[in-house]
Amino acid sequence: MTYATAGSVVHISIFDAMGHDTAAGLTAALAMGTCRNTRRQGGSLLDIGEAVENALIKQYDRTRYVTGILADLDTGTGVLTWVNRGHLPPVLIRDGRSSSQLNCKPARPMGTALGLEATMCREQLEPGDRIVFYTDGITEGRGSGDTELGVERFTDFLIRHHADGLPVPETLRRPASSTPSSTTTTASSRTMPPS
Secondary structure, three states: OEEEEEOOEEEEEEEEEOOOOHHHHHHHHHHHHHHHHHHHOOOOHHHHHHHHHHHHHHHHOOOOOEEEEEEEEEOOOOEEEEEEEEOOOOEEEEOOOEEEEOOOOOOOOEOOOOOOOOOOEEEEOOOOOEEEEOOHHHHOOEOHHHOEOHHHHHHHHHHHHHHOOOOHHHHHHHHHHHOOOOOOOOEEEEOOOOO
């Protein structure tokens, strides 16, 4: 995951590389570096996705890929704009008690050259909303009884622990520590303080 701020806009990107080996780590690092470089050069979310696609193809000739969400959150207006490149959709937690997945037609994972067009999606957030970006490492993580955590249990967990008043980093650490086999990249972004 990488993030940066520019005025009232927070740029957030999360990547999940194919595999669990050193090559996967290098693939993710190339994706993050290309993302940051393209963003700093003024590239749009669509430009960033294409730049990552091209860098991965040049380096790995379609043998490695990453999924990802590339997002901009305007903290002044509460508008979240994002592109889904074959990744799990972000989760919206509203009023600290309900959740839904944000739908956006996914494009191809980056590094595959499959030719599926990326779509820019937008969501107007409300004061106090939380957006959760995550990888399948958390939802496929197994706890006691060898049961997958899953998206529904993961979001229920977040809502319960948020209600307990725990800080976001502590809330997000708990499912990762309870599923030791998972590879987790999780982020929560809170917009506009409650009125």
